[in-house]
Amino acid sequence: MIAVIDYGVGNLFSLTCSLEFLGFESVVTNKREEILAADKIILPGVGAFGDAMEKLKEAGLVGILREQAGAKPLLGICLGMQMLFDKSLEFGEHEGLGLIPGVVAPLSEDIDKSMKIPHMGWNRLDIVKDDPIFKYFKDGEAVYYVHSYYAKDCEESVLAGSEYGATVPGLVRRGLTYGMQFHPEKSGGAGLRLLKAFAEI
Amino acid sequence: MVYKRIIPCLDVKNGRVVKGVKFEGLRDLADPVEMARYYNESGADELVFYDITASFEGRKLFTDVLRAVASEIFIPLTVGGGIESLEDFDRVLKCGADKVSVNSGAIKNPNLIYEAAKRYGSQCVVLSMDVKRVDGRFCVFAKGGRLNTDLDAIEWAKRGESLGAGEIVLNSIDTDGVRGGFDLEMLRAVGDVVTIPLVASGGAGCMEDFAELFKLDRVDAGLAAGIFHTKKVGIRELKEYLKRQGVHVRVE
Numbered sequence: 001m002i003a004v005i006d007y008g009v010g011n012l013f014s015l016t017c018s019l020e021f022l023g024f025e026s027v028v029t030n031k032r033e034e035i036l037a038a039d040k041i042i043l044p045g046v047g048a049f050g051d052a053m054e055k056l057k058e059a060g061l062v063g064i065l066r067e068q069a070g071a072k073p074l075l076g077i078c079l080g081m082q083m084l085f086d087k088s089l090e091f092g093e094h095e096g097l098g099l100i101p102g103v104v105a106p107l108s109e110d111i112d113k114s115m116k117i118p119h120m121g122w123n124r125l126d127i128v129k130d131d132p133i134f135k136y137f138k139d140g141e142a143v144y145y146v147h148s149y150y151a152k153d154c155e156e157s158v159l160a161g162s163e164y165g166a167t168v169p170g171l172v173r174r175g176l177t178y179g180m181q182f183h184p185e186k187s188g189g190a191g192l193r194l195l196k197a198f199a200e201i
Numbered sequence: 202m203v204y205k206r207i208i209p210c211l212d213v214k215n216g217r218v219v220k221g222v223k224f225e226g227l228r229d230l231a232d233p234v235e236m237a238r239y240y241n242e243s244g245a246d247e248l249v250f251y252d253i254t255a256s257f258e259g260r261k262l263f264t265d266v267l268r269a270v271a272s273e274i275f276i277p278l279t280v281g282g283g284i285e286s287l288e289d290f291d292r293v294l295k296c297g298a299d300k301v302s303v304n305s306g307a308i309k310n311p312n313l314i315y316e317a318a319k320r321y322g323s324q325c326v327v328l329s330m331d332v333k334r335v336d337g338r339f340c341v342f343a344k345g346g347r348l349n350t351d352l353d354a355i356e357w358a359k360r361g362e363s364l365g366a367g368e369i370v371l372n373s374i375d376t377d378g379v380r381g382g383f384d385l386e387m388l389r390a391v392g393d394v395v396t397i398p399l400v401a402s403g404g405a406g407c408m409e410d411f412a413e414l415f416k417l418d419r420v421d422a423g424l425a426a427g428i429f430h431t432k433k434v435g436i437r438e439l440k441e442y443l444k445r446q447g448v449h450v451r452v453e
Contacts, residue, residue: 013297017272116396118324121203122246122451142204142451144277146324163202186299188276189453
């Protein structure tokens with residue numbers, strides 16, 4: 001059973017459909033007992049970092065996520081991945097979950113001004129470090145991104161990245177905690193295969 | 202660098218795809234879910250669904266269709282047709298749409314772009330423009346290309362971007378359905394004044410038209426319906442051809 005964390009941020013329709021399509025059971029929840037009972041956790045998210053962390057706190061989920069992260073596989077997707085890091089510089093400075101060392105910073109400040117923000121669309125994902133998450137993934141396959149901020153100072157955790165004026169960490173890992181900056185649930189077959197590999201870890 | 206996108210567009214009326222479809226013996230109607238599956242398997246980068254039904258029942262059916270498509274097609278989905286309010290945005294986003302395309306609704310109420318961008322983010326708001334030359338000027342048409350609004354297309358594109366639209370779909374009425382190639386002149390004119398992604402629509406007749414299109418740096422995607430539905434051009438063949446032509450496309 002995969003617990004998909006529901007804290008009132010974003011649309012979970014495609015994510016839960018993709019898990020179902022792959023044949024994995026999931027529950028959309030903000031309940032402590034369901035999160036404790038699950039084998040794996042997915043933390044989705046879209047929108048602004050500060051708001052999302054605030055909502056996570058209001059839902060009383062920060063503690064349990066930090067505690068469960070060491071015990072079972074956890075996957076953060078898009079903003080959910082960014083929240084795994086120490087802090088974000090999106091509209092001020094906000095503390096993250098601190099599960100992966102690194103900072104979330106505006107992409108616009110580190111790339112050429114002529115490049116469009118958000119980094120949106122299909123981009124190739126290049127493997128940097130091999131990992132079981134790539135069990136069904138071919139190096140260089142494309143994944144679908146939509147984001148304006150990206151993770152920095154996290155080199156030791158990067159498993160794969162994409163080039164967009166700067167190297168954008170696409171897939172990161174520390175211990176049992178994974179993060180995907182792109183949307184695996186919108187990345188066609190390649191995305192589904194990454195989700196499948198996560199669900200099988 | 203992000204890949205140039207190829208986007209098939211499905212016009213859905215009363216729960217069926219219409220417009221020159223020759224699928225599996227069906228002359229002019231096809232099952233949207235089946236077509237979406239076909240496009241998904243052939244490597245389309247995104248799908249666009251336009252709801253061209255007028256009745257309330259038709260709209261309800263469209264919602265069901267959308268949910269059915271979104272539950273098994275895992276590439277970005279854009280939905281348009283009759284979007285006039287934030288409630289309309291909400292309705293289609295909850296069914297699995299990733300982007301919502303506004304046209305007549307935004308002409309009537311430009312603030313819809315601003316409000317939607319504020320609530321859902323710019324990446325979610327697509328400004329679709331139907332444009333035709335009138336007395337040497339690019340004019341925006343509403344109501345499915347039937348009504349000349351007298352809005353200047355160049356000004357409208359700029360305004361759309363400043364209100365928060367995250368992408369523009371430029372449909373040339375002059376080249377639409379003619380299959381003589383995209384309207385490069387119109388695309389250049391609009392591409393010069395906005396910086397958000399630009400999707401070209403109207404006029405695709407063969408693979409070479411896409412190669413010509415992507416010579417324009419400013420164009421991010423090519424959208425077509427007829428030539429894909431009739432299987433005159435297959436998405437996979439098109440992308441392999443474009444790749445050989447040096448266009449940066451995603452080939453699975």
